[in-house]
Amino acid sequence: MGKVKGKSGPLARRPDNSAFKQQRLPAWSPMLTATTVLPFFYLMALICMLLGVWLLLTVQSTQEIKLDYTEAGTCDMCFEKRKNVSNAAQICTCTVVFPIKKALKGDVFFYYGLQNFHQNLRRYMDSRDDAQMVGRKTNLKNPSSYCEPFMKDPNGLPIAPCGAVANSIFNDTFTLTYHGSSGPSIPVPLLRKGITWYTDKNVKYRNPKNDNMTLAQVFEGTARPLYWQKPVYELDLLDPTNNGFINDDLIIWMREAAFPNFKKLYGVLYRAKQPFTKGLPAGNYTINISYNFPVQYFRGRKEVVLTTLTWFGGQNHFLPIAYLVTSCLILLIAIILTVVWWKFGKNGKRLEE
């Protein structure tokens, strides 16, 4: 090993005198000394403190209204109805009334939320075919076997979109109405488009190429998912370009949540007209819900969330508090370490020779 070849003479086999081979590479040898560790700790405590306070203030400036409508208002009736699978095809609508005491200023985001719905089960998450949803024709007619048992309908037609994820799409719809202190009730306008990731809408989900064919023709020969009332090309009757695989609601549903309790964007307040130019004014609101999605199977809850946002996102108090707690922790440790250092280590534990 390691023999130096190609040289001759008395020192032919002498190893090279390179810094690398002689392990003399210049290097920096940091050490945990009091002069580095203690200032670092105090500095980190300070930084965390500042961050925590700043984040807390930021989060406090957002407003959020949560409304569990599973059995609220008139929805208890629908809730009962959906318990029976045979009623699945029947339409059920209900209304929930709620007040907004303090106006939500700025952009207001409308989310629907689900509790205890495991979108993160492995078999559930696997049960989809990305190749089909990116518009591959072969996969459209011949979906991936991962979609089982939602690959083909009982007639043997391939399902589009296939799989458990698409099949279980959240299909409640909401209309929000504002009842001002004076004047008539005004429907709150919600933007239902542009609520997905750009990459999802434009890259990840594509309809199959439709050379001058209508979407219905493209999807001919496929079946709609078993639990769907409408085929995929009729998801949005108002906007023909929001149909098929690139339907915003579908895309949002297909982006599976990491945890069983989650909320997904339903719409954004359209602020072009009064009285919503500055957000949602205070007052009473009603939500009309087309109550389709059954949650009693998994002991789940459904909710509606209205929230304003900052650069930091929605109203999540965890990070600010975590930073504040961490800051205190570091400070505490720093003080303990300082004491220890003062008492024991200050004079240097030098090697007695």
Place this chain on the structure above:
Amino acid sequence: MTFITHMDLIIILYFSHFLHSFKPLQTNAIKTSKYNPFTFLPLNLFEQFQRIANAYFLFLLVLQVIPQISSLSWFTTVVPLVLVLTVTAAKDATDDIVSKCVLCTISPLKNFTTWILDVLVHKTNKKSTQRNPYSYINYTHACLNSSFHSEYNLKPAVSPLSRTLTYAGQKYPLDNEKILLRGCTLRNTEWCFGLVLFAGPETKLMQNSGKTTFKRTSIDRLMNVLVLCIFGFLAFMCTILAIGNCFWEMNEGSQFMVFLPRQDGNNAAFSAFLTFWSYVIILNTVVPISLYVSVEIIRLGNSFYIDWDRKMYFSRYNTPAEARTTTLNEELGQIKYIFSDKTGTLTQNVMTFNKCSINGKSYGEIQKFYLQLRNYTVDFSFNPLADPRFMFHDHALVEAVKLEDPEVHAFFRLLALCHTVMAEEKKEGELFYQAQSPDEGALVTAARNFGFVFRSRTPDSVSIVEMGEERSYELLAILDFNNVRKRMSIIVRSPEGKLCLYCKGADTIIYERLHQSCSKLMDVTTEHLNEFAGEGLRTLALAYKNLDEEYFNQWKQRHHEASTELDNQESKLDELYEEIEKDLLLLGATAIEDKLQDGVPQTIEQLSKANIKIWVLTGDKQETAENIGYSCNLLREEMNDVFIVSGNSPEDVRQELRSAYALEGSMELEFLRTACMCKAVICCRVTPLQKAQVVELVKKYKQAVTLAIGDGANDVSMIKAAHIGVGISGQEGMQAVLSSDYSFAQFRFLQRLLLVHGRWSYLRMCKFLRYFFYKNFTFTFVHFWYGFFCGFSAQTVYDEWFITLYNLVYTALPVLGMSLFDQDVNDVWSFQYPQLYIPGQLNLYFSKKAFFKCALHSCYSSMVLFFIPYAAMHNTVRDDGKDVADYQSFALLTQTCLLFAVTIQLGLEMSYWTAVNTFFVLGSLAMYFAVTFTMYSNGMFLILPSAFPFIGTARNSLNQPNMWLTILLTSILCVLPVVTYRFLFIQLCPTINDKVRMDLLYQFTLHQHLPPPPLRTRIRRTSSRRSGYAFSHAQGYGDLVTSGRFLRRPALSGSSGFANIGRTTTGFSPMGRSAGYSPTGRPQNAKVPDVEVTSLQMYRTVRDPAF
């Protein structure tokens, strides 16, 4: 039948295959390579899958193709597995090629194919220069005896031999004198006949070398235990998760079946069963597949450092250090016991005539006047027969010789006469001495240079040239040396007809037999002897006595009678010797230096400071060994008490040891207990087998890591037995080196090997293992926590590509860089503080406890890494209201946090940031982002939508401030306890390592540069009397000299690598040391090709009818 060969030219006549009745016939081709190009792949793969880790991964792969179980895509296992297999296969292939090459170079007959029972005729190419009345043969190979037996026993079935050979109706005994073993060097004959008995793999050499056991390090063994524990732990985690899944399926899953029906009515229990295996796949990263490969790479790298070390390169022999085994490095940092050979290892095996005391006058000190001259050695040009290599520094002695001081002349005459050396004069004036012990050679050479040249001998005469005048002394008797007598005498008749007895021997013995008239001289000489002994020289006292003709004749008669007597022959002879060796007249004393190798005392001092116990195992006599022990600092004056106190009980054991059975019976434990209490242990008169037994004993009962160092074939067994064998690649054969794990040219390199390379290797390996387990456990435990949130469905937290590349790409190089470059302190300071070595001996850096700490730390980190992102992302949205709490964003966030956390942890572990390390660390992070963005890019998705479903995740979530705030928070929380813990430890109970580094830092700040380590003051021993009869002599040699069948000095041979395979393994006296007496002071950089390789055991008398 006798085998006599000469090595100058070998002509092999073929009578090929004339006896084919013996089958199977063996050729002498030796095949040791395992593979050929066609069998390589299947064989190698088969071997690799025998390793439990690889087999396990194959099993995982099988699991992964079962769709119900497969929780990860096949490539997550295949990619690492293929990589691991490839790297290992490449290493195996190179090893195989290398081993082939080694055998090419060691096979002396590689150009010939011989078959069993071929007849060989060996001839020399030149006529003998002189016909000597004595015919003799010198087998350099010493242990024909035992080796033949062992060979015979090994292969009784294949052997076509009975112990007699019947040829043409005549029976010839096939005893040991008639067998030559592969690797022997034959000398001094013009021709010989031979018959091949064993060839190829059946030879003794190959039979012995085949017994090499595969050495494993203690860390390897620990790892095996840990891997088993990890398997257990894995099963435990999977069971918990499977039970969780069972409950979840019963309570929740059954209700969720609307959205996710189970297949074919599987029930909860079956689902739990599948989940168990799914989690086995996911959590497989706790059993680190790439660990073994990384460990191999690290060891290889650290071995290369040993090969590359210039400070372990010995320029005189042009020999660099060599790591012949690349799998034992870290064990070099854990050595607790060193077993060292003496001759050739501690000493150079060169004796020099250094000083003498003649008639009360001491010679040999370098005089100040001459010291100023450039060439202050004595000029021997007046003597044409002088040995040019001999050096002496005291001109006064030459002057005394030239002035014909009668005492001085008598002194050198004695040296020239009283010995058993044999001389050969190849050319006129070119004398070569063949001495049985190097001491004798040195003495005779000294006499030669001072004008008393021993020229030749016959059985009854000794010819010397005295100051240019040829004189022949009649040799009347040799009163030979033995252990009890500790002296030898010679009775000669001078050309003038004067009878004289010359005696040399241990001073104590001689002093008892001196005439009262020399009492005054005795006092002076004693002083000188003390002085010499204080310098560690081996002393001899010389005395003579003129004999009365009549008395001698009478004595001789009695001597003859005694020697023919059958009973009590020895005691009678001894009595006679005692009788004549009395009333001697003291001539003076000689002092011979057994030259230690350079730096041996310092090395031993360093090593003992590092708490390494050094045992010297030598075949030498007690006195010699003790002397060396003192001169190389192993024994010190202040130890004397300790030595004597504990000396009583070990003395018994030693007695036992000497009688060769202490290591077999019940004595062994007692011996070990006593020996381990001693600071230093010297075992004398041990045979090679006993050397190995001592090593085994310590290995067995002390559970300590042992290292054996030696240079000769008699150390092979010990080298193989110890955990680590080190061969001194000097002049004596290659056998020790070939069976060693590390080899270098000088004993002093041992301290560098252990204190620097060993320590660093151990440190690096431990850091590596600790970090490696940390990073893998942390990685894996996150999945465990996620299980509680995803219905125990075996959903992974990370992207599959991240799982695939985490160990191979993202974290491989930084940790490799650390394990190849890390140093706590540099080599100079490692020498300065040998105590730094102690943690390795105590297994402090990586043990079960350290492993457990690692696991706990990982547990904490994984909780931080899971729950902080969980809480931070839960129900959070992007700043534009879009989704960021989705699974893919969460996966990306967690894996980024993880990577940052483990990278920062690595930074904390690393204490030596070279540019390469920095590059590796930052490069790996950059690599992570580059790969991640590539994997999540549009292009990759469009190529393979199902393999790259994470499209856009990086772009959409990593632009969120709360993502980065989460990463920062997890990093802080992961680092915080580590830094706190370490800082507290440094302050409260700093390890030796911390102390040294603190000290370094302190001195650095004090001087703004690293101070040069203080110079070591050499410990000079106080003078005390420790003389010994210097001869490493054996009994009975005098017989040979006088019997008329003694041996001529052998011709020099281009000795093959195996000039001495295994010295004697049986018999009483194991000191068969090829004693290259080399009369002093040869130029330090000249190569000495012609070191004699002889010893008493190596002589075989031959009664050849041809002569």
